[in-house]
Amino acid sequence: MNQITHSAPRTHGVAAPVLAGAKKGASNARTPVETADSLHSMAVARIIDLASEGEIRGLVAGKQSIYLDQVPIENPDGTLNFSGVDVQTRSGTQDQEHISGFPSVENEVGVNVELRSDAPVVRTVSGADLSAVRIRFAVPALQKTNTENGDTEGYRIMYAVDLSTDGGPFSTVLTDAFSGKTTTQYERSRRIDLPAGSQWQG
Numbered sequence: 001m002n003q004i005t006h007s008a009p010r011t012h013g014v015a016a017p018v019l020a021g022a023k024k025g026a027s028n029a030r031t032p033v034e035t036a037d038s039l040h041s042m043a044v045a046r047i048i049d050l051a052s053e054g055e056i057r058g059l060v061a062g063k064q065s066i067y068l069d070q071v072p073i074e075n076p077d078g079t080l081n082f083s084g085v086d087v088q089t090r091s092g093t094q095d096q097e098h099i100s101g102f103p104s105v106e107n108e109v110g111v112n113v114e115l116r117s118d119a120p121v122v123r124t125v126s127g128a129d130l131s132a133v134r135i136r137f138a139v140p141a142l143q144k145t146n147t148e149n150g151d152t153e154g155y156r157i158m159y160a161v162d163l164s165t166d167g168g169p170f171s172t173v174l175t176d177a178f179s180g181k182t183t184t185q186y187e188r189s190r191r192i193d194l195p196a197g198s199q200w201q202g
Contacts, residue, residue: 030149032149032150032151032152033151033152034151034152035143035151035152035153035154035181036181037180037181037182037183037184038154038180038181038182039142039154039178039180039181039182039186040186041138041185041186041187041188042187042188042189043136043138043187043188043189044189046101046102046106048099048102052092053092054092055091055092055093056091056092057091058089058091059089062074062087063080063085063087064076066087068082073085073087086101088100088101104131104132106134108134108136111123115137115159122201122202123201123202124199124200124201125199125200125202126198126199126200127198128198130194130200131193131194132191132192132193132194133191133192133194133200133202134189134190134191134192135161135189135190135191135192136187136188136189136190137159137187137188138185138186138187138188139157139182139185139186140185141182141183141184141185141186142154142155142157142180142181142182142186143155143181143182143183152181153181154179154180154181155179155180155181156177156178156179157177157178157179158175158176158177159175159176159177160172160174160175160176161173161174161175161190161192161202162202163192163194163195163200163201163202164200164201164202165194165195165196165197165199165200166197166198166199166200167199170201173192173202174190174192176190
């Protein structure tokens with residue numbers, strides 16, 4: 001808003017007009033805000049290693065002796081670099097118990113294909129002894145920029161899995177979605193029980 005004021009000081013008996021102007025200051029520009037990461041991977045890794053044949057001493061330093069991607073599970077001060085890790089060890093005695101957490105035999109096959117909404121991905125698995133398949137997928141990051149205010153926000157992804165048994169029609173066996181924000185890779189794993197048959201497409 002512009003404001004103009006008039007004053008009339010007198011010089012030698014004659015009023016001399018004086019103009020003074022003042023301009024309203026511009027408002028401060030808004031700084032875009034980035035939402036905190038809210039997505040955490042739902043994938044679970046199960047690893048079993050056979051280190052030797054016969055009885056051995058075991059891990060020298062417990063979880064400090066186990067490395068994931070060259071990082072120890074536990075630091076020397078007892079703090080953890082990974083949460084939710086369950087470790088079981090057996091030293092090789094004849095009367096030792098079996099290791100729990102492995103109710104079935106699984107074999108992972110890498111697909112390495114980009115999932116798109118306009119191009120469904122179809123894969124075939126065969127084998128009369130198969131009882132289930134596990135689908136694991138990931139996004140390298142998940143975020144979007146609000147075009148109105150420049151904020152960095154989360155995003156929502158919906159997905160579905162259709163299944164065909166022995167050449168029959170496809171039917172939807174799973175629909176789900178996840179939403180949030182992450183600047184690092186987010187991974188999700190889902191198990192799908194297979195109906196009776198010998199070949200499935202999904």
